[in-house]
Amino acid sequence: MAFNAAPDGFNHPVIGINGKWPLPKVQANVGDTIVVRATNKLGNETTGLHWHGMFQTETYAPHQGSNNMDGPVGVTQCGIPSDSSFTYQFTANPAGSFWYHSHASGQYPDGLRGPMIIHDPNWEKNLKIEDQYAMTVSDWYHEQMSGQVHYYLSQTNTDDHDGAEPIPQATLINDKMSEKFKIKPDKRYLIWIISMSALAAHYVKFDGHQMQVVAIDGVPVKEAPTDVINISAAQRYDVIITGIENSKKNYAFVASFDPDMFDTVPDDLNMNSDGILEYDTSYPKPDPIREQAFTNVLDDFGLVPLDGQALLGSPGQTVTLNVNFTQFSVGARGALGTTPYIGQKVPTLFTALTTGRNANNPKVYGETVNPYILEPGQIVQIVLNNLDDGGHPFHLHGHNFQVVSRSSVQPWDGQTAQFPKIPVRRDTVKVPASGSIVIRFKADNPGIYLFHCHIDWHVESGLSVTFIEAPMQLQKQFPSGICAEQKAICKKQNIPVEGNCSGNTRNPLDTSNCVQKEQFDPNPYGALINPPAGRRARSFARELATARAGA
Structure with a gap:
């Protein structure tokens, strides 16, 4: 539901849960069953929840997997329409720091996101900690996403600002401007640092206290000391301070905002949100940390997973993707291949479950979801060349992956001799500006999984591909097909629940009625493509965003 909040003193609409914002922290032990009944009270928008970092495996009977609970709208489910409900049920796996957020319509930067901690009591006991704190970092916009996304994708933005992403107005810790953690001398504290940003990366530093990094993105690592971390959108770092x-x-x-993420830095932008490690309430408030440039920043590429997983073997399939922003008739769009990602009429999971052996043919899913078929058990290598002059944090649903190469140049030169024997593993990695990365993972989790930039502007722009993993095994996991509740929310919107990308069940290979790459929506929020003459684009975007405020 929507109501007003003012985390940085500016009052504007946010999307809350159960009448509250910030959103509640979800906590469970690894292996627990999490059940969430989501009811949409937004009034004029559909929605869905993604459980960022959850593998969606080992779930409740009769299923062996819960890919249908992953949450991205148009991928594993239809959006939940207004005044309708959907029940998410899945096993908490793996352990670590995660978050949940809307995977629809640019909603999470407007507040529909919160922290999720999955505890491993044995691991935490071995850390010998006194206490633990969740610490979310995020950027915050004063204008709602609906109008801003419309302007960002419009030709006007390309003409006026070279397609630049809107710059946030504030940075927040735990959805407020300041935070306080109580600390005792000689005691160890586990701090779960979670980025819920839509754009910005952050530097995080504790004055006088060196961090020991013990896990990233749900992967425990050998303790690594550092003074500063740089955390990109959707990444997580679990650290201990003493x-x-x-x-x-x-x-x-x-x-503190990483200024490299912004095309320009406004003179009046407050780059910092502050916190206090409080030893005693009688001690004075410390001076805030203000640095022009952070040094001694952790290099995550050198972290070593605690389980010692060796470099995966030679890939059975290599997928080469180029991060590129391309000009189309309706404006600039992002693409990883020949077309920006555009959702099809039928959610991709439904097509995989209802087209029999044709599910092994990428054609049935529609060109615009950028489908790649993965064979069960194969080692998959992704080569990501960044043709853009900005860094991009890429996230893979349903897996973590080994980061086996990172370079400041592109394209990747194909050299494997320097691949680490025990590579760092995570689920969200930043490809350097004008650089490249190579990652590997094992296709051991049948399902439909997005691989996408986690800058939310770029999700809206199209920087996503779809991995269709072991579709024949996936069909066996769902012998009864799509559950009745999922069918109901689709049918309420007249969305087909079987067949190819257009709902064609008789001839799944006939994709003539599917969404084609020429069919971009130039007008995704129901307004003119260009602001009226003489009006500033940001003012126009503000006017476009009124609908959700009244929901």
Whole structure:
């Protein structure tokens, strides 16, 4: 539901849950069953929830997997329409710091996102910690996403600002401008640092307290000391800090915008949100950390997974993707191949479950979802060349992956001799500006999984591909097909629940009625493609965003 909040003093509509914002923290032990009944009270928008980092495996009977609970609208489900409900049920797996968020219509930057901690009691016991704190970092916009996305994708933005992403107005810690953690001398504290940003990366630093990184993106690692981390959108770092013996003061910590993520930095932009490590309430408030440039920043490429998983063997399939922004008649769009991602009429999972052996043919899913068929058990290698002059954090649903190469140049030169023997593993990795990365994972989790840039502007722009993993095994996991509740929310919107990308059940290979790459929606939020003459684009975008405020 929507109502107003002012985390940085500016009052505007947010999307809350059960009448509250910030959203509740979801906590469970690994292996627990999580059940969430989601009812849409937005009034004029469909929605859905993605459980970022969850594998969606080992779930409740009769299924062996829960890919239908992953949450991206148009991929594994139809959007939940207004005044309708859907029940998510899945096993908490793996353990670590995660988050949940809308995977529809640019909703999570408007507030529909919250932290999720999956505990492994044995691992946490071995860390010998006194206490633990969740610490989300995020960027915050004063204008709603509906109008801003419309302008961002329009030709006007390309003409006026070279297609630049809107710059946020504030950075937040735990959805507020400041935070406080109580600390005792000589005690160890586990801090789950979670980025819920739509665009910005953050530097995080604790004054006087070195961090020991113990896990990233749900993957425990050998303890690695650092003064500063740089955390991109959707990444997570679990760190330990130790209280200073005989401390006589309180200490500051900070989450500071990484300015490299912005095309320009406005003079009035507050780059920092602040926190306090409080040893004693009688001690004065510490001076905030203000640095022009952060040094001694952790290099995540050198982290070593605690389980010692060796470099995966030679790939059975290599997928080469080029990050590129291309000009179309309706404006600039992002693409990883020949077409930006555009959702089809039928959710991709439904097509995989209802087209029999044709599910092995990428054609049935529609060209615009950029489908790749993965064979069961094969090693998949993704070569990602970044033709853009900005960095991009890429996330893979349903898996974590080994990062086996990272380069400041592109295209990747094909050299494998320097691949690490035990590569770092995570589920969200940043490809450098004008650089490249190579990642590997094993296709051991049948399902439909997006691989996409987690800058939300770029999701809307089209920087996504779809992996259709082991579709024949997937059909066996869902012998009864799509559950009745999922069918109901689709049929309420007249969306087909079987067949190819257009709902064709008689001839799945006939995709003539599917969405074609020429069929971009130039007008995704129901307004003119260009602002009226003489009006500033941002003012026009504000006017476009009124509908959700009244929902």
